[in-house]
Protein backbone atom coordinates (compact mmCIF):
# COMPACT_ATOMS: atom_id res chain seq x y z
CA UNK A 1 0.00 0.00 0.00
CA UNK A 2 1.25 3.44 -0.81
CA UNK A 3 0.46 5.82 1.97
CA UNK A 4 1.19 9.53 2.13
CA UNK A 5 0.55 10.33 5.72
CA UNK A 6 2.11 13.30 7.48
CA UNK A 7 1.19 13.98 11.10
CA UNK A 8 -0.70 17.26 10.91
CA UNK A 9 1.07 19.07 13.80
CA UNK A 10 4.49 18.15 12.46
CA UNK A 11 3.28 19.24 9.07
CA UNK A 12 2.53 22.72 10.45
CA UNK A 13 5.76 23.08 12.47
CA UNK A 14 8.31 21.79 10.01
CA UNK A 15 6.69 21.72 6.61
CA UNK A 16 10.02 21.66 4.81
CA UNK A 17 11.23 18.54 6.66
CA UNK A 18 7.84 16.92 6.18
CA UNK A 19 8.13 17.32 2.45
CA UNK A 20 11.63 15.75 2.51
CA UNK A 21 10.26 12.79 4.50
CA UNK A 22 7.35 12.57 2.13
CA UNK A 23 9.72 12.51 -0.89
CA UNK A 24 12.00 9.88 0.70
CA UNK A 25 9.01 7.72 1.61
CA UNK A 26 7.81 7.84 -1.96
CA UNK A 27 11.19 7.09 -3.54
CA UNK A 28 11.71 4.24 -1.05
CA UNK A 29 8.48 2.67 -2.16
CA UNK A 30 9.27 3.19 -5.85
CA UNK A 31 5.97 4.99 -6.24
CA UNK A 32 7.08 8.03 -8.19
CA UNK A 33 5.67 6.55 -11.42
CA UNK A 34 2.21 6.37 -9.84
CA UNK A 35 2.43 9.90 -8.44
CA UNK A 36 3.31 11.22 -11.90
CA UNK A 37 -0.06 10.03 -13.10
CA UNK A 38 -1.71 12.62 -10.88
CA UNK A 39 -1.75 15.78 -12.94
CA UNK A 40 -0.09 18.80 -11.41
CA UNK A 41 -3.22 20.87 -11.31
CA UNK A 42 -4.86 18.44 -8.86
CA UNK A 43 -5.36 19.97 -5.44
CA UNK A 44 -5.12 17.55 -2.55
CA UNK A 45 -5.72 18.95 0.95
CA UNK A 46 -2.55 18.02 2.92
CA UNK A 47 -0.87 14.87 1.72
CA UNK A 48 -2.55 11.81 3.13
CA UNK A 49 -4.34 10.54 0.06
CA UNK A 50 -3.74 6.79 0.13
CA UNK A 51 -3.25 4.98 -3.14
CA UNK A 52 -3.19 1.23 -2.88
CA UNK A 53 -1.02 -0.76 -5.21
CA UNK A 54 -4.11 -2.17 -6.95
CA UNK A 55 -5.04 1.34 -8.17
CA UNK A 56 -3.54 0.96 -11.62
CA UNK A 57 -4.60 4.37 -12.82
CA UNK A 58 -5.63 7.63 -11.26
CA UNK A 59 -6.56 10.28 -13.80
CA UNK A 60 -7.49 13.60 -12.29
CA UNK A 61 -8.76 16.67 -14.18
CA UNK A 62 -8.16 20.36 -13.50
CA UNK A 63 -9.02 21.95 -10.15
CA UNK A 64 -10.05 18.70 -8.48
CA UNK A 65 -10.22 18.40 -4.69
CA UNK A 66 -9.91 14.97 -3.08
CA UNK A 67 -10.08 15.13 0.71
CA UNK A 68 -7.24 14.20 2.98
CA UNK A 69 -7.38 10.57 4.12
CA UNK A 70 -9.13 9.19 1.01
CA UNK A 71 -8.23 5.61 0.22
CA UNK A 72 -8.31 4.70 -3.48
CA UNK A 73 -7.62 1.22 -4.76
CA UNK A 74 -9.80 1.10 -7.90
CA UNK A 75 -8.82 2.58 -11.24
CA UNK A 76 -10.31 6.06 -11.00
CA UNK A 77 -10.99 8.91 -13.42
CA UNK A 78 -12.11 12.24 -11.95
CA UNK A 79 -13.24 15.11 -14.20
CA UNK A 80 -12.48 18.83 -13.97
CA UNK A 81 -13.69 20.83 -11.00
CA UNK A 82 -15.03 17.86 -9.00
CA UNK A 83 -14.80 18.03 -5.20
CA UNK A 84 -14.76 15.03 -2.86
CA UNK A 85 -15.33 16.87 0.40
CA UNK A 86 -14.59 14.15 2.94
CA UNK A 87 -12.43 11.05 3.11
CA UNK A 88 -13.68 8.59 0.48
CA UNK A 89 -13.01 4.90 0.02
CA UNK A 90 -13.03 3.76 -3.60
CA UNK A 91 -12.21 0.09 -4.08
CA UNK A 92 -12.67 -3.06 -6.17
CA UNK A 93 -11.24 -4.14 -9.48
CA UNK A 94 -13.53 -2.28 -11.87
CA UNK A 95 -13.03 1.19 -13.27
CA UNK A 96 -14.78 4.11 -11.58
CA UNK A 97 -15.48 7.26 -13.59
CA UNK A 98 -16.61 10.53 -11.99
CA UNK A 99 -17.48 13.46 -14.28
CA UNK A 100 -16.94 17.22 -14.12
CA UNK A 101 -18.15 19.60 -11.38
CA UNK A 102 -19.59 17.00 -9.02
CA UNK A 103 -20.14 17.86 -5.34
CA UNK A 104 -19.45 14.78 -3.23
CA UNK A 105 -20.07 14.72 0.51
CA UNK A 106 -18.28 13.10 3.41
CA UNK A 107 -17.72 9.36 3.75
CA UNK A 108 -18.37 8.27 0.17
CA UNK A 109 -17.87 4.56 -0.36
CA UNK A 110 -17.61 3.14 -3.85
CA UNK A 111 -17.31 -0.64 -4.09
CA UNK A 112 -16.74 -1.58 -7.72
CA UNK A 113 -16.71 -5.42 -7.55
CA UNK A 114 -18.26 -8.21 -5.47
CA UNK A 115 -16.71 -11.43 -4.20
CA UNK A 116 -17.95 -14.47 -6.10
CA UNK A 117 -20.24 -16.53 -3.89
CA UNK A 118 -20.29 -19.78 -5.87
CA UNK A 119 -16.98 -21.21 -4.66
CA UNK A 120 -16.27 -23.04 -1.40
CA UNK A 121 -14.46 -19.95 -0.06
CA UNK A 122 -15.44 -16.27 -0.21
CA UNK A 123 -12.22 -14.77 1.15
CA UNK A 124 -9.46 -13.29 -1.03
CA UNK A 125 -6.92 -13.89 1.77
CA UNK A 126 -7.42 -17.65 1.54
CA UNK A 127 -7.41 -17.49 -2.26
CA UNK A 128 -4.06 -15.66 -2.13
CA UNK A 129 -2.62 -18.19 0.31
CA UNK A 130 -3.64 -21.02 -2.00
CA UNK A 131 -2.22 -19.17 -5.01
CA UNK A 132 -5.53 -19.14 -6.88
CA UNK A 133 -6.98 -16.20 -8.80
CA UNK A 134 -9.11 -13.77 -6.76
CA UNK A 135 -12.73 -14.70 -7.30
CA UNK A 136 -14.39 -11.35 -7.81
CA UNK A 137 -17.34 -10.57 -9.94
CA UNK A 138 -17.89 -7.52 -12.09
CA UNK A 139 -21.23 -6.01 -13.00
CA UNK A 140 -19.39 -3.47 -15.15
CA UNK A 141 -17.77 -0.14 -14.34
CA UNK A 142 -19.27 2.45 -12.01
CA UNK A 143 -20.14 5.72 -13.69
CA UNK A 144 -20.98 9.00 -12.04
CA UNK A 145 -21.87 11.71 -14.55
CA UNK A 146 -21.29 15.46 -14.51
CA UNK A 147 -22.87 18.00 -12.15
CA UNK A 148 -23.88 15.24 -9.70
CA UNK A 149 -24.42 16.03 -6.00
CA UNK A 150 -23.84 13.11 -3.64
CA UNK A 151 -24.84 13.64 0.01
CA UNK A 152 -22.91 12.37 3.02
CA UNK A 153 -22.36 8.67 3.72
CA UNK A 154 -23.51 7.36 0.35
CA UNK A 155 -22.49 3.90 -0.85
CA UNK A 156 -22.31 3.10 -4.55
CA UNK A 157 -22.32 -0.58 -5.51
CA UNK A 158 -20.97 -2.47 -8.56
CA UNK A 159 -22.43 -1.54 -11.94
CA UNK A 160 -24.27 1.57 -10.66
CA UNK A 161 -24.65 4.55 -12.96
CA UNK A 162 -25.56 8.02 -11.74
CA UNK A 163 -26.51 10.17 -14.71
CA UNK A 164 -25.65 13.84 -15.30
CA UNK A 165 -27.24 16.31 -12.91
CA UNK A 166 -28.60 13.69 -10.47
CA UNK A 167 -28.71 14.18 -6.68
CA UNK A 168 -28.24 11.30 -4.24
CA UNK A 169 -29.65 11.79 -0.72
CA UNK A 170 -27.58 11.30 2.43
CA UNK A 171 -27.01 7.68 3.53
CA UNK A 172 -28.42 6.22 0.30
CA UNK A 173 -27.13 3.06 -1.36
CA UNK A 174 -27.01 3.28 -5.15
CA UNK A 175 -27.33 -0.07 -6.91
CA UNK A 176 -28.70 0.72 -10.38
CA UNK A 177 -29.06 3.54 -12.91
CA UNK A 178 -30.26 6.91 -11.65
CA UNK A 179 -31.78 9.03 -14.47
CA UNK A 180 -30.46 12.50 -15.39
CA UNK A 181 -31.35 15.38 -13.06
CA UNK A 182 -33.40 13.16 -10.74
CA UNK A 183 -33.22 13.25 -6.94
CA UNK A 184 -32.83 9.70 -5.60
CA UNK A 185 -32.88 8.59 -1.96
CA UNK A 186 -32.92 5.49 0.20
CA UNK A 187 -31.75 1.91 0.17
CA UNK A 188 -31.76 1.01 -2.67
CA UNK A 189 -31.78 4.60 -4.00
CA UNK A 190 -34.94 5.37 -6.00
CA UNK A 191 -35.82 8.61 -7.81
CA UNK A 192 -38.40 10.68 -5.89
CA UNK A 193 -38.46 13.76 -8.11
CA UNK A 194 -36.64 15.72 -10.82
CA UNK A 195 -34.62 18.87 -10.30
CA UNK A 196 -36.25 20.63 -13.28
CA UNK A 197 -38.98 20.22 -15.92
CA UNK A 198 -38.31 17.73 -18.73
CA UNK A 199 -37.79 20.63 -21.19
CA UNK A 200 -35.18 22.29 -18.99
CA UNK A 201 -33.44 18.95 -18.41
CA UNK A 202 -33.33 18.37 -22.17
CA UNK A 203 -31.85 21.83 -22.67
CA UNK A 204 -29.19 21.34 -19.97
CA UNK A 205 -28.19 17.98 -21.44
CA UNK A 206 -27.82 19.75 -24.79
CA UNK A 207 -25.86 22.71 -23.40
CA UNK A 208 -23.51 20.54 -21.30
CA UNK A 209 -22.12 23.57 -19.45
CA UNK A 210 -19.83 21.25 -17.49
CA UNK A 211 -17.77 20.75 -20.67
CA UNK A 212 -17.28 24.49 -21.21
CA UNK A 213 -13.75 25.84 -20.82
CA UNK A 214 -13.26 27.61 -17.51
CA UNK A 215 -13.15 31.07 -19.11
CA UNK A 216 -16.60 30.46 -20.67
CA UNK A 217 -17.95 29.33 -17.30
CA UNK A 218 -16.61 32.54 -15.72
CA UNK A 219 -18.11 34.66 -18.52
CA UNK A 220 -21.53 33.13 -17.81
CA UNK A 221 -22.03 34.14 -14.18
CA UNK A 222 -25.58 35.27 -15.07
CA UNK A 223 -26.56 31.80 -16.34
CA UNK A 224 -25.46 30.25 -13.05
CA UNK A 225 -27.40 32.84 -11.02
CA UNK A 226 -30.81 32.12 -12.58
CA UNK A 227 -33.24 29.68 -10.92
CA UNK A 228 -34.02 27.19 -13.65
CA UNK A 229 -37.17 25.60 -12.24
CA UNK A 230 -39.33 28.62 -13.03
CA UNK A 231 -37.75 29.70 -16.28
CA UNK A 232 -39.22 29.57 -19.79
CA UNK A 233 -36.83 27.15 -21.50
CA UNK A 234 -36.59 29.37 -24.59
CA UNK A 235 -34.91 32.07 -22.51
CA UNK A 236 -31.94 29.86 -21.58
CA UNK A 237 -30.07 30.25 -24.89
CA UNK A 238 -30.35 34.02 -24.61
CA UNK A 239 -28.56 33.94 -21.25
CA UNK A 240 -25.47 32.18 -22.59
CA UNK A 241 -22.43 34.15 -23.70
CA UNK A 242 -20.22 32.19 -26.09
Ligand SMILES: CC(C)(COP(=O)(O)OP(=O)(O)OC[C@H]1O[C@@H](n2cnc3c(N)ncnc32)[C@H](O)[C@@H]1OP(=O)(O)O)[C@@H](O)C(=O)NCCC(=O)NCCS
Nearest residue numbers: 104105106150151152167168169170171172183185186192
Ligand atom coordinates in the same frame (compact mmCIF):
# COMPACT_ATOMS: atom_id res chain seq x y z
C1 LIG B 1 -32.01 14.34 -1.10
C2 LIG B 1 -32.22 15.72 -0.50
C3 LIG B 1 -31.35 16.74 -1.26
C4 LIG B 1 -33.70 16.05 -0.73
O1 LIG B 1 -33.99 17.26 -0.14
P1 LIG B 1 -35.45 17.92 -0.37
O2 LIG B 1 -35.63 18.20 -1.81
O3 LIG B 1 -35.57 19.08 0.56
O4 LIG B 1 -36.44 16.71 -0.04
P2 LIG B 1 -37.45 16.54 1.17
O5 LIG B 1 -36.80 16.82 2.47
O6 LIG B 1 -38.68 17.31 0.82
O7 LIG B 1 -37.74 14.98 1.10
C5 LIG B 1 -38.59 14.39 0.16
C6 LIG B 1 -38.91 12.97 0.64
O8 LIG B 1 -37.72 12.18 0.59
C7 LIG B 1 -37.36 11.70 1.89
N1 LIG B 1 -35.90 11.83 2.01
C8 LIG B 1 -35.18 12.95 1.87
N2 LIG B 1 -33.87 12.68 1.98
C9 LIG B 1 -33.77 11.37 2.21
C10 LIG B 1 -32.65 10.50 2.41
N3 LIG B 1 -31.41 10.97 2.37
N4 LIG B 1 -32.89 9.20 2.59
C11 LIG B 1 -34.18 8.72 2.61
N5 LIG B 1 -35.27 9.49 2.41
C12 LIG B 1 -35.05 10.81 2.22
C13 LIG B 1 -38.11 12.60 2.87
O9 LIG B 1 -38.36 11.93 4.07
C14 LIG B 1 -39.36 12.90 2.09
O10 LIG B 1 -40.20 11.78 2.17
P3 LIG B 1 -41.83 11.94 2.15
O11 LIG B 1 -42.17 12.51 0.80
O12 LIG B 1 -42.32 10.55 2.35
O13 LIG B 1 -42.16 12.90 3.25
C15 LIG B 1 -31.85 15.79 1.01
O14 LIG B 1 -32.83 15.13 1.79
C16 LIG B 1 -30.50 15.16 1.31
O15 LIG B 1 -30.36 13.96 1.58
N6 LIG B 1 -29.46 16.03 1.23
C17 LIG B 1 -28.09 15.64 1.42
C18 LIG B 1 -27.50 16.48 2.54
C19 LIG B 1 -26.05 16.14 2.73
O16 LIG B 1 -25.67 14.99 2.84
N7 LIG B 1 -25.25 17.19 2.78
C20 LIG B 1 -23.81 17.03 3.02
C21 LIG B 1 -23.07 16.83 1.77
S1 LIG B 1 -22.92 18.28 0.81
